[in-house]
Amino acid sequence: MTEKIKWGIMGCGSIANQYANDLVLSKHGQLVAVGSRSKAKAQTFAAQNGGVRAYGSYEEVAADPDVNIVYVATPHPFHMENTLLVIAHGKHVLCEKPIALNAKQTRRMIAAAQKKGVFLMEGMWTRFFPAMVQLRKRLAAGHIGKVIAVEADLGIHFKAGPEHRIFNPHLGGGALLDLGIYPVSLASMIFGAQPEKITSTVHKYKTGVDDHAVIVFTYTDGASAAVGTSSIVRMKNEARIYGTEGTIIVHEMFLHPNQLTLKMEGKPPRTFDFSYPGQGMQFEADHVHQCLRKGKSDSDIMPLTETLAIMQTMDKIRKPWKLKYPGE
Numbered sequence: 001m002t003e004k005i006k007w008g009i010m011g012c013g014s015i016a017n018q019y020a021n022d023l024v025l026s027k028h029g030q031l032v033a034v035g036s037r038s039k040a041k042a043q044t045f046a047a048q049n050g051g052v053r054a055y056g057s058y059e060e061v062a063a064d065p066d067v068n069i070v071y072v073a074t075p076h077p078f079h080m081e082n083t084l085l086v087i088a089h090g091k092h093v094l095c096e097k098p099i100a101l102n103a104k105q106t107r108r109m110i111a112a113a114q115k116k117g118v119f120l121m122e123g124m125w126t127r128f129f130p131a132m133v134q135l136r137k138r139l140a141a142g143h144i145g146k147v148i149a150v151e152a153d154l155g156i157h158f159k160a161g162p163e164h165r166i167f168n169p170h171l172g173g174g175a176l177l178d179l180g181i182y183p184v185s186l187a188s189m190i191f192g193a194q195p196e197k198i199t200s201t202v203h204k205y206k207t208g209v210d211d212h213a214v215i216v217f218t219y220t221d222g223a224s225a226a227v228g229t230s231s232i233v234r235m236k237n238e239a240r241i242y243g244t245e246g247t248i249i250v251h252e253m254f255l256h257p258n259q260l261t262l263k264m265e266g267k268p269p270r271t272f273d274f275s276y277p278g279q280g281m282q283f284e285a286d287h288v289h290q291c292l293r294k295g296k297s298d299s300d301i302m303p304l305t306e307t308l309a310i311m312q313t314m315d316k317i318r319k320p321w322k323l324k325y326p327g328e
């Protein structure tokens with residue numbers, strides 16, 4: 001099959017724009033339609049992205065017979081509803097991270113996709129960058145021995161008010177769900193497991209959502225991960241993976257990495273460059289294309305079982321913070 005995979009986008013916001021730009025750089029994808037709550041907004045977005053079809057509702061993009069897969073790019077409280085709508089139309093879904101607000105919603109989404117036999121993946125784009133592919137290869141080859149500890153943080157100073165989705169509980173605000181998901185997912189990828197014990201401290205914004213947190217994971221074998229997340233301060237935004245035989249540093253910004261440093265015991269450190277064109281969402285898109293061409297309904301790099309396990313961990317982190325979202 002040489003025909004391109006045809007994409008629809010739901011929600012014409014900031015990440016949707018980035019995705020549309022990078023889809024042009026993908027090998028096998030093509031944007032054909034966009035849906036917004038506002039027809040005028042969809043038309044503007046469509047005009048900026050190759051004059052694709054523009055719909056004034058999410059339903060229409062899900063129903064478009066020419067669309068193979070929909071990229072759900074709305075704020076997290078709407079991911080479940082939007083994804084279920086696409087699935088009901090028998091279409092595949094790439095849903096932005098976090099896949100949902102919590103594990104309960106995630107279970108519903110997975111069950112619906114499985115019942116309908118369609119592909120569903122959380123858009124954890126970090127995993128698909130060439131630098132991350134290289135990281136997984138080096139860990140699997142034992143180049144730094146047994147991994148004992150991971151340190152990773154993602155902190156961005158949002159110069160925004162309480163109405164912004166990062167601080168607004170009605171839009172799923174909070175640093176953990178928006179930014180902390182990256183180091184949490186990274187730890188899951190590296191250890192291939194969820195922590196046995198979780199401890200944390202949290203600082204809250206005036207709207208009641210978390211705006212800074214430090215979290216420590218302990219795994220059954222005593223290995224650990226120290227995770228930081230913030231929406232009010234800029235952090236180091238790199239990941240350090242410490243093994244018995246060396247260290248790997250995924251340099252800033254580790255969520256869309258282009259450099260790794262490998263420090264093996266007794267050898268000089270080496271830095272590898274993995275620069276890429278655009279913003280890098282094309283790697284995730286091309287992985288999805290490969291899955292669809294192979295007829296797969298789940299990714300082996302960001303599998304649904306792991307997405308669910310990560311959301312269970314996210315729920316556990318949040319529980320002692322007494323942070324519940326409207327409708328939860």
Ligand SMILES: NC(=O)c1ccc[n+]([C@@H]2O[C@H](COP(=O)([O-])OP(=O)(O)OC[C@H]3O[C@@H](n4cnc5c(N)ncnc54)[C@H](OP(=O)(O)O)[C@@H]3O)[C@@H](O)[C@H]2O)c1
Pocket residue numbers: 010011012013014015016035036037038041042073074075076078096097098123125165171177178
């Ligand atoms: N992969 C990444 O690096 C990355 C980066 C940023 C964000 N994200 C994720 O992508 C999602 C969207 O983030 P974003 O930064 O693109 O947000 P955004 O700029 O606010 O855009 C979200 C879009 O969702 C739609 N929407 C539907 N219901 C809405 C409501 N009640 N209020 C506001 N918008 C609503 C709107 O599109 P219409 O008006 O067109 O309907 C809006 O433009 C989030 O889940 C976030 O975690 C991922």
